[in-house]
Amino acid sequence: MVGLKVQRWRNLGVAAGAATAFLFAVFDLYQWALAYAADRFHNDFTFYVAAARIGLKHGWTSIYDLSMQQAELDALGSRIHIAELARYISPPPVAWLALPLTPLPYEVGYWVWSATLLTALALTWYLAAPGRGPERLIHLAAALGWVPVIYGLQLGQPGLFVALGVAGSYALLRVGRPFLAGMALGALALKPQLAFLVPVALLVSGRTRAFCGGVVALGLLGIASAIALGPSGVAEYSARLNFAASVPVNRELTLAPLLGILPVSRVIQAAIALWSLVLAYRFRGRATEWIFVVPLVGGLLASPYLHLDDLVVLGLAGWLYLRTDRKPRWAWVFLLGVALAIEGLPVWGPLPMIVGEVAALVLVSVAALKHDDRDAEHHRSEREDDGGLHSDGKHVAVDRRPEAVDDRARSLPPN
Numbered sequence: 001m002v003g004l005k006v007q008r009w010r011n012l013g014v015a016a017g018a019a020t021a022f023l024f025a026v027f028d029l030y031q032w033a034l035a036y037a038a039d040r041f042h043n044d045f046t047f048y049v050a051a052a053r054i055g056l057k058h059g060w061t062s063i064y065d066l067s068m069q070q071a072e073l074d075a076l077g078s079r080i081h082i083a084e085l086a087r088y089i090s091p092p093p094v095a096w097l098a099l100p101l102t103p104l105p106y107e108v109g110y111w112v113w114s115a116t117l118l119t120a121l122a123l124t125w126y127l128a129a130p131g132r133g134p135e136r137l138i139h140l141a142a143a144l145g146w147v148p149v150i151y152g153l154q155l156g157q158p159g160l161f162v163a164l165g166v167a168g169s170y171a172l173l174r175v176g177r178p179f180l181a182g183m184a185l186g187a188l189a190l191k192p193q194l195a196f197l198v199p200v201a202l203l204v205s206g207r208t209r210a211f212c213g214g215v216v217a218l219g220l221l222g223i224a225s226a227i228a229l230g231p232s233g234v235a236e237y238s239a240r241l242n243f244a245a246s247v248p249v250n251r252e253l254t255l256a257p258l259l260g261i262l263p264v265s266r267v268i269q270a271a272i273a274l275w276s277l278v279l280a281y282r283f284r285g286r287a288t289e290w291i292f293v294v295p296l297v298g299g300l301l302a303s304p305y306l307h308l309d310d311l312v313v314l315g316l317a318g319w320l321y322l323r324t325d326r327k328p329r330w331a332w333v334f335l336l337g338v339a340l341a342i343e344g345l346p347v348w349g350p351l352p353m354i355v356g357e358v359a360a361l362v363l364v365s366v367a368a369l370k371h372d373d374r375d376a377e378h379h380r381s382e383r384e385d386d387g388g389l390h391s392d393g394k395h396v397a398v399d400r401r402p403e404a405v406d407d408r409a410r411s412l413p414p415n
Contacts, residue, residue, distance in 0.1 A: 018138045024145025032154045040106075041078035045113050045156030047088040050076065051095035052102050061233035063088065063095055064240050076106060084247050089240045092225040093189045094158055113156055120160040121149065128167040130322035143315060147343050152309030158190040159312045166195050166316060170292050173210055182213020189221040193303045194313045197273060197295035201280035205291045245304060253306040253350045266304065272361070273302035282368035289320040294368075296320075297360050311342055314357070334363070 035042070050072035051063040062068050066082050073080045080086055088095070101109035121143060129139040143149050152159045165187025172181035182202065188195055199214035226234060244250055251257060256265040276298025283290035296317035300306065318335045321327070338356035345353055 014135060014138070018141070021138050021141035021145055025141045028145050028147075028150040032150060035154050036110075040110065041076065041080060043110070043155045044090075045098070045110055046073065046076065046078050046080065046106075047086075048090065048094055048098040048113075048156070049102060049106065049109060051088040051090075052098045055095055055099070055228075056102065060092060060095075060228035061230045063092065063229075064233065064236040084243070085249065087240070089237075089244050090158075090191070091189055092228055093221055094191075097158070097161075097190070110156065114153060117153055117156070117158075117160045120164040121153075124160065124164045124167040124316065125319075127164075127171040128316055128319045128323070130319055139319065142339075146315060146339065147345070148309050148311040148315065152312055155309060157309045159194060159309050162187050162191050162194045163312050163316045166198060166292060166296070166313065169198070169210070169214075170288060170320065173207065173291075174288050178207055178209035179213040181207075182210040182215070183217045185214040186217030186221055188214075189218055189225075191310070193299075193305050194310055195296060195299060197276055197280075197299040197302070198292060200277055201291055201295035204277050204281045205284040207291065250305050250307070253308065253311075253345075253353070254303060255301065255354065256304070258351070258354065269302040269304065272298055275365075276302070276361070279365060279368045287324050289324045290364075290368075293317045293321050293324075294364055297357060297364060301354075301357050301361060308342075308345065311353075314342070315339070334359075 047069070050069055053072050053075075054063045054065070054068050058065075058068060066087060069088055070082045073082070098109075098113070101112055104112065122140070125136070125140045125143060129136050131139065149160070165184050168184040168187075169181040172178075172184060182199070185195075185199055188198070199211055199218070202208075202214065203211040229237060248257075254265070255269060256262055259265040259268060276294050279294045279298070280291055283294060296313050300311070300314055303310075318339070322332065322335070338353070338360065341352035341356045
């Protein structure tokens, strides 16, 4: 009888969660449509197309020239004026990714780009979301209803491509394809600050071939970018990044505003990054999920530059954590609390979110320091350097397991 009651309450909870997630998803998609109807150019995709057109017409050395950016924005009919938060400062691969869309009418290009981002979200969910069966759909609906995801979709930000690269790396590593797993991290070239610690975490955790794959992918993209930009373009890009780092709003979601003194903040963030790598080393014999959870959480805390849409990778870290074994029963409650802290960020500010991130890193530290040898033995076969690792190439062990989008994000400018 007790078991039936527990199951009944669990079913009710799942149903309530599904209904809530679905309603939030529908509402946010509706707000996205309203935002586009109000001003179809008010997004970062506009700048990606402008940069791609500059590259075609004037050469890639000129994509960070603000006067040329303004000329292309005017040619698009965007009525956007270059400002401190309105300029192209993304790495060259973002403009290259938008290149095939430049011959299309702007509106068609925007929705093709958006459809690609939605596909990236669906694939990330497929590879990384926990659970089985219909319950997994709740995670997909909840993702669509979560402010960082829908805000990034409205802006056309490439954060979901980065999330897909990390999720793909995780899935490939689990099926014994370490070098390809590292190659998947080439997506970090689109927005490095979202997961910059992941390749190094692979190295310190003993996934050497995966690290080498990442070095090859990111190295090739870095070399191609440097060649395309040339010395003058690299210098101009560096100037744009230095300027962006000086804009206070770009640091609002980082530790810098709380700590007050920027040099002190940078030292503490560097220490957090190093500690995260120590934790990755501690988790070297544990489940593969930990090797991604730690650098994603620690990396965001250590990032000097962060916006609301960048927090999609924190959601990915949450999904991967929920896939681990031997979690405390209250783990999902904690993750829900962090998600809600981020959901209401435009209302109550970044402090609850940052507290949640720090608490997550503390809890991960406790888990790392309480190393369970039995757990290490159980997961030893997942390490690439284990001589007993085999893959038959058939079984994929991923478990199947305007202004702003709406008023909740109105106070946050696009990056």
